[in-house]
Amino acid sequence: MQKIENISLGKNKSNSKTALSYLKRKKKSLPTKYLYDEKGSNLFEKICNTEEYYLTRTEQKILNKYSAEIISYTKVKEFLELGSGSSKKTKILLMNALEQNAFMNYSSLDISEKALKMSFNELESISKKLKINLYKGDFLHDLNNLPSSKNNRLFLFLGSTLGNFDDDTAIKLLKEVEKKMNKNDFFLLGVDKIKDEKVITSAYNDKQGYTKQFNLNILNVINKKYNLNFNQENFNHHALYNQTKSQVEMYLESIRKQNVMLPDDNILSLAEGEKILTEISRKFSDETLSMLLKKSSLRKIKSYSDNKKYFTLYLLKSTKYF
Numbered sequence: 211m212q213k214i215e216n217i218s219l220g221k222n223k224s225n226s227k228t229a230l231s232y233l234k235r236k237k238k239s240l241p242t243k244y245l246y247d248e249k250g251s252n253l254f255e256k257i258c259n260t261e262e263y264y265l266t267r268t269e270q271k272i273l274n275k276y277s278a279e280i281i282s283y284t285k286v287k288e289f290l291e292l293g294s295g296s297s298k299k300t301k302i303l304l305m306n307a308l309e310q311n312a313f314m315n316y317s318s319l320d321i322s323e324k325a326l327k328m329s330f331n332e333l334e335s336i337s338k339k340l341k342i343n344l345y346k347g348d349f350l351h352d353l354n355n356l357p358s359s360k361n362n363r364l365f366l367f368l369g370s371t372l373g374n375f376d377d378d379t380a381i382k383l384l385k386e387v388e389k390k391m392n393k394n395d396f397f398l399l400g401v402d403k404i405k406d407e408k409v410i411t412s413a414y415n416d417k418q419g420y421t422k423q424f425n426l427n428i429l430n431v432i433n434k435k436y437n438l439n440f441n442q443e444n445f446n447h448h449a450l451y452n453q454t455k456s457q458v459e460m461y462l463e464s465i466r467k468q469n470v471m472l473p474d475d476n477i478l479s480l481a482e483g484e485k486i487l488t489e490i491s492r493k494f495s496d497e498t499l500s501m502l503l504k505k506s507s508l509r510k511i512k513s514y515s516d517n518k519k520y521f522t523l524y525l526l527k528s529t530k531y532f
């Protein structure tokens with residue numbers, strides 16, 4: 211097994227105080243990244259294969275169609291992927307790149323060790339010409355701890371993971387990537403688009419219940435992390451589409467009135483029906499995305515979509531070279 215390098219320097223490591231402070235606010239929430247422990251990463255893979263979750267399938271289709279074009283246009287020699295997950299979608303890009311290059315370098319940054327392992331297993335067999343580097347870290351804090359490169363690089367941020375962040379955080383993240391980009395570098399950003407509300411809502415309420423398990427699992431993660439006593443059976447999965455904000459909001463809803471002891475001996479009281487936000491998943495319009503890109507000094511070079519315009523891949527460059 212390939213070595214996983216931990217690039218988290220610790221200065222931004224969340225402690226129980228910050229993580230749990232979100233539970234004490236009037237609008238209660240939990241940090242979305244805690245959805246991705248080993249079990250959560252496995253469940254997310256299952257979600258990706260459900261009939262309802264169109265995102266992965268659609269993005270894969272777009273990549274199948276345009277990977278060769280993207281590789282020959284960008285002439286990249288190296289990939290850096292943020293939040294790679296299992297890297298299944300990246301495989302097609304890499305295979306095309308390897309056809310056109312003698313050697314390729316692939317670096318994956320993910321918060322989940324399980325995801326990095328899945329990524330390695332997915333990619334190691336492709337070719338001996340491929341060098342794989344695995345970095346464990348939080349792309350919101352640790353981008354600057356990654357090695358720089360003089361090669362043509364393609365930065366990858368796929369799967370609409372950008373949708374997990376509000377405007378300010380999204381811009382901060384995109385700007386961090388932009389700062390790392392050299393003259394010949396490109397950035398491929400995959401985002402989910404606004405569409406029929408029913409299609410969106412069912413993607414987050416799959417019949418097999420994987421999304422429900424995925425959501426509830428965050429309670430196990432924080433129970434373990436902070437030695438707490440949340441009982442999954444006291445919560446429901448609730449995912450809805452907020453029209454005004456064009457985003458899915460995923461909540462854990464308290465089935466009954468309950469008290470949970472916090473590490474500082476405070477008691478968290480939840481009323482029946484009270485909700486804890488665990489994730490937002492934004493759906494973008496071209497306009498919103500253009501605004502975010504503009505504020506992040508990124509320029510759209512090309513975009514690739516499926517027939518139904520469910521999902522779009524944007525190929526970007528830094529504006530500092532224009």
Ligand code: AVJ
Pocket residue numbers: 257265369370371373374413414421460489490491
């Ligand atoms: C990995 C953040 C893109 O928001 O669609 C899937 C996570 N949450 N089902 C998304 C997720 C519920 C997913 N992202």
